[in-house]
Amino acid sequence: MKPVIEIKNLTKDYMLGSQKVHALRGVDLSIHEGEFVAIMGASGSGKSTLMNIIGCLDEMTSGTYLLDDTDVSSLKPDQYADIRNQKIGFVFQSFNLLARTTALENVELPLLYDRSHRIENAKKKALECLDMVGLTERAHHEPNQLSGGQQQRVAIARSLVNEPAILLADEPTGNLDSRTSVDVMKLFQELNNQGITIVLVTHEPDISLYAKRKVVLLDGRIVKDEVVTKRLNANEELKRLKEVDDEVA
Amino acid sequence: MKWLNILKVSLLSIMKNKMRSFLTSLGIIIGVCSVIVMVGVGRGSSKQIEQNIQSMGTNMIIVGNARFRFRGVSSSDRNELSFDDVEFLQENGKNFTDISANVRTSAQVVANGNNINTSIEGVEPPYLNIRKWEIETGTMFTDRDVTSKKKVCLLGQTVIEELYGDSGIDPVGSRIRIRNTPFKVIGTLKEKGENQMGHDQDDLILMPVTTALYRLKGGTSLDQIYISANSAEVVDQAIAEVEQLMLRAHEQADLENADFWVRSQSELTDMMTSTADTMTALLAAIAGVSLIVGGIGIMNIMLVSVTERTREIGIRLSVGARGKDVMMQFLTESIVLSMIGGITGILLAFGLIFILNNYAGLPAVAEPKIITISFLFAGFVGVFFGWYPARKASRLNPIDALRYE
Numbered sequence: 001m002k003p004v005i006e007i008k009n010l011t012k013d014y015m016l017g018s019q020k021v022h023a024l025r026g027v028d029l030s031i032h033e034g035e036f037v038a039i040m041g042a043s044g045s046g047k048s049t050l051m052n053i054i055g056c057l058d059e060m061t062s063g064t065y066l067l068d069d070t071d072v073s074s075l076k077p078d079q080y081a082d083i084r085n086q087k088i089g090f091v092f093q094s095f096n097l098l099a100r101t102t103a104l105e106n107v108e109l110p111l112l113y114d115r116s117h118r119i120e121n122a123k124k125k126a127l128e129c130l131d132m133v134g135l136t137e138r139a140h141h142e143p144n145q146l147s148g149g150q151q152q153r154v155a156i157a158r159s160l161v162n163e164p165a166i167l168l169a170d171e172p173t174g175n176l177d178s179r180t181s182v183d184v185m186k187l188f189q190e191l192n193n194q195g196i197t198i199v200l201v202t203h204e205p206d207i208s209l210y211a212k213r214k215v216v217l218l219d220g221r222i223v224k225d226e227v228v229t230k231r232l233n234a235n236e237e238l239k240r241l242k243e244v245d246d247e248v249a
Numbered sequence: 250m251k252w253l254n255i256l257k258v259s260l261l262s263i264m265k266n267k268m269r270s271f272l273t274s275l276g277i278i279i280g281v282c283s284v285i286v287m288v289g290v291g292r293g294s295s296k297q298i299e300q301n302i303q304s305m306g307t308n309m310i311i312v313g314n315a316r317f318r319f320r321g322v323s324s325s326d327r328n329e330l331s332f333d334d335v336e337f338l339q340e341n342g343k344n345f346t347d348i349s350a351n352v353r354t355s356a357q358v359v360a361n362g363n364n365i366n367t368s369i370e371g372v373e374p375p376y377l378n379i380r381k382w383e384i385e386t387g388t389m390f391t392d393r394d395v396t397s398k399k400k401v402c403l404l405g406q407t408v409i410e411e412l413y414g415d416s417g418i419d420p421v422g423s424r425i426r427i428r429n430t431p432f433k434v435i436g437t438l439k440e441k442g443e444n445q446m447g448h449d450q451d452d453l454i455l456m457p458v459t460t461a462l463y464r465l466k467g468g469t470s471l472d473q474i475y476i477s478a479n480s481a482e483v484v485d486q487a488i489a490e491v492e493q494l495m496l497r498a499h500e501q502a503d504l505e506n507a508d509f510w511v512r513s514q515s516e517l518t519d520m521m522t523s524t525a526d527t528m529t530a531l532l533a534a535i536a537g538v539s540l541i542v543g544g545i546g547i548m549n550i551m552l553v554s555v556t557e558r559t560r561e562i563g564i565r566l567s568v569g570a571r572g573k574d575v576m577m578q579f580l581t582e583s584i585v586l587s588m589i590g591g592i593t594g595i596l597l598a599f600g601l602i603f604i605l606n607n608y609a610g611l612p613a614v615a616e617p618k619i620i621t622i623s624f625l626f627a628g629f630v631g632v633f634f635g636w637y638p639a640r641k642a643s644r645l646n647p648i649d650a651l652r653y654e
Binding site: 052082086101112158162 | 254258261265560561564565569572574647648
């Protein structure tokens with residue numbers, strides 16, 4: 001299988017006041033189609049920086065980065081915008097939905113900026129994506145009328161609408177309770193089963209267990225890269241939680 | 250990003266913040282409205298002044314006999330105005346066509362058993378046009394009547410009042426005696442009121458110049474020649490032309506010692522309208538300042554809006570909006586806001602001008618030129634004051650924008 005992401009010797013420095021911070025000190029990472037990778041690490045380990053660079057939100061200092069066979073090491077800002085628009089779906093910790101804008105309009109948003117016009121009927125496509133995350137009936141609700149879990153699912157639908165090569169999730173469960181977190185992880189696992197490549201940043205070890213592969217960062221370097229052995233199935237986990245609830249009741 | 254999409258995004262954003270949008274536009278609304286109304290009022294009063302003066306004939310030029318000369322030459326080289334002069338001016342004038350010989354006298358008039366003394370003016374048909382006189386009833390006499398020295402006349406309203414009063418007799422068609430000569434009344438003149446010197450302009454009788462000269466006054470010389478320049482713009486040229494032609498006709502060396510004088514009312518007009526124009530310019534300038542203040546208001550709100558909507562910008566950038574898209578969105582918003590403000594301001598101005606005209610008795614005109622200019626200026630204000638905030642928005646870094654709380 002061909003790699004979707006191929007990163008070699010990636011470094012990232014930035015200035016914090018007068019001090020130079022080495023956020024990433026030479027990262028090598030290959031992610032193949034259909035993988036489900038969890039990037040772990042303590043805060044300050046550089047995992048968010050890595051995520052931003054993978055997501056073309058931030059520029060790297062040195063190294064090479066091939067995304068879906070495109071060399072994105074030396075692109076101009078507009079080209080970065082196009083890559084974000086066409087190859088990447090982003091899910092954030094704080095959902096980042098537009099306020100006072102319906103779920104449907106939020107999901108349509110990336111297609112508004114699509115210059116390639118790959119997707120003909122934006123509205124139809126957006127409704128399909130909302131259907132994938134099980135929110136068809138909520139299409140015309142605004143974010144403040146939705147629960148946190150529902151908002152995050154709208155955000156996931158939005159990240160899928162442009163048929164990206166890869167779905168990036170930055171602490172997607174950080175603002176959710178544990179039950180809803182499992183809900184969202186179930187959705188990720190289903191999407192991954194359909195063949196969507198997912199990279200997930202989290203600091204919660206149990207969340208990483210839903211992924212297939214775990215990469216651990218420490219001080220800007222990858223210190224562990226392994227297959228998740230005791231992988232959790234979100235569906236079964238939900239059933240188990242329900243049983244626990246029933247027992248308590 | 251397609252134009253339509255940008256417009257859609259901008260309009261949605263404006264609609265979602267109705268109150269903010271309204272307050273943003275308010276400055277432009279007031280600015281545009283006040284420019285149009287202020288200029289309208291200025292132009293209105295200036296037009297009124299012009300009309301006042303034009304009622305006396307703005308383009309009017311009068312040639313008269315210089316009777317009193319203190320440092321004159323001997324009286325032998327003095328000529329009185331004559332029909333030859335009128336003909337000469339008529340043939341050679343380029344900037345005027347309406348010209349009328351004029352003879353004045355006063356006479357005792359008897360009709361309907363009443364007896365009054367009034368002034369008689371012997372004129373030619375173009376005189377009505379030159380003086381902006383209008384016929385109330387009946388008709389003006391013709392050139393043929395002038396040639397044949399016909400005994401016909403037109404009466405001013407004061408004369409009618411004094412001769413016929415409440416008798417209910419229609420003066421037109423009736424006969425009157427002027428210095429014992431019978432005349433037929435063929436028309437009446439519209440009321441003109443007092444002139445600027447307080448003289449009653451309606452206390453007169455008009456008749457063919459030849460009739461007045463040969464049948465009433467006697468002699469051969471004219472009192473005055475009335476001329477109307479073809480338009481207000483060529484009055485000065487017309488005056489110069491008349492002066493030159495008259496110097497030639499009377500074989501005079503210079504104007505100062507000439508045996509005639511030339512006067513016009515254009516100087517008075519100039520002075521009065523220029524005062525009104527200065528007022529208009531002043532009012533427009535004050536109103537223009539408020540338009541600029543309105544523009545600064547837009548910039549202010551847009552800048553606040555960029556900060557307030559940093560997160561929205563971050564979201565748009567993260568899903569693939571280019572900096573240019575964000576810039577266009579904000580610029581379009583500010584242009585749309587100022588255009589809406591401009592249109593509302595124009596409508597409001599129409600309403601105000603209507604009220605001023607109909608209820609406040611203040612003449613105001615909605616000038617299409619000013620409306621166009623102020624609307625375009627509103628649009629320009631939108632671009633000018635929207636550009637900086639829009640650029641600021643487009644230069645945000647997506648990560649910083651997303652992290653913004």
